[in-house]
Amino acid sequence: MLSKLFGFLRGKGVLVQGVDKLPEGQARILSLGDPLAGGKQIVLCRLEGKLYAVDRICPHEGGRINEGPLVDGKYYVCPLHSYKFDPKTGESIDIGCKAAKTYKVEAKGKDCEIFV
Numbered sequence: 001m002l003s004k005l006f007g008f009l010r011g012k013g014v015l016v017q018g019v020d021k022l023p024e025g026q027a028r029i030l031s032l033g034d035p036l037a038g039g040k041q042i043v044l045c046r047l048e049g050k051l052y053a054v055d056r057i058c059p060h061e062g063g064r065i066n067e068g069p070l071v072d073g074k075y076y077v078c079p080l081h082s083y084k085f086d087p088k089t090g091e092s093i094d095i096g097c098k099a100a101k102t103y104k105v106e107a108k109g110k111d112c113e114i115f116v
């Protein structure tokens with residue numbers, strides 16, 4: 001009962017398989033669910049051995065955060081105005097901008113669970 005309550009508070013967990021193949025300093029786009037029915041696009045990266053996830057929609061003006069190598073080995077980038085975001089916090093690095101929405105990620109062996 002209590003675990004159901006905590007599960008509700010932290011969001012619904014979505015299992016993503018094979019994330020052990022995501023190299024250090026790389027980011028991949030994941031489509032979770034149908035975009036026409038409330039699905040999301042999330043960018044998952046590995047930084048310093050840990051997995052981090054942010055919403056792909058940029059908080060600046062709605063651009064789409066890139067996949068691929070993290071800029072300077074540690075930042076997501078939105079190509080529309082080249083703003084950089086810290087994967088750990090979602091905070092914008094060089095310009096005052098709202099933080100990107102982050103999601104809790106739990107590694108589970110070769111897979112992970114993202115709480116959306």
Ligand code: FES
Binds near residue numbers: 063
């Ligand atoms: S819309 Fe992403 S940096 Fe401007």
